[in-house]
Amino acid sequence: MIDLDDIDRKLLRALSEDGEQSAGALGRRFGLSQPAAWRRIKRLQDADILQGRRVVLNAEALGFGVTVFLGVKLATKGRVSLEDFERAVAAIPEVQTVQHVLGLYDYRLRVVARDLSDFERVLRRRIMTLPGVGDVEANVLLSEERRPGPLG
CATH class of the missing domain: 3.30.70.920 (Lrp/AsnC effector binding domain/regulation of amino acid metabolism (RAM) domain)
Known part of the structure; x- marks a missing residue:
């Protein structure tokens, strides 16, 4: 298990809210460069903490009420x-x-x-x-x- 700092936790929280955010946008949001944000995200993926980004379908809007x-x-x-x-x-x-x-x-x-x-x-x-x-x-x-x- 890797040690998570405050920035890692902020990245995870932001990605859990919207997994489509780019590393550049996340970097700007948390005071990191795009490469630094990307490296952190990659580190979280490699450690199996971040297991992909998913699209969430609205079942009701698709007719499944x-x-x-x-x-x-x-x-x-x-x-x-x-x-x-x-x-x-x-x-x-x-x-x-x-x-x-x-x-x-x-x-x-x-x-x-x-x-x-x-x-x-x-x-x-x-x-x-x-x-x-x-x-x-x-x-x-x-x-x-x-x-x-x-x-x-």
Whole structure:
């Protein structure tokens, strides 16, 4: 792990807010030259602290008005490997994230759908037919706000 100074933390905070900012713009913002800002960003990437810059899509604007978090408990862990389940669930386009978790459920999925009837179709025809699926618990997202992490 590398030591982070105040400038590194400011760069990470700024990039987490808008990953498209250039090294030149970040340098001007924090009193660095463009090459110095670029070297710092490269150092953070090489240390695997900064793992790329992502485009965030607005699911609702794309017609996906419902987000559901599913807790999935595998029924027969011995007969179906975790890799088989993960490979099968990753092939479902409506599943945005697959998280292997410790607790009541084995997996937590973030699923988007056009509406509740579309979600029901995805659940019945795609998710419930996956290898090893046992208990499933659904939580419909009502609202969401982005909270800054420990750097914010």
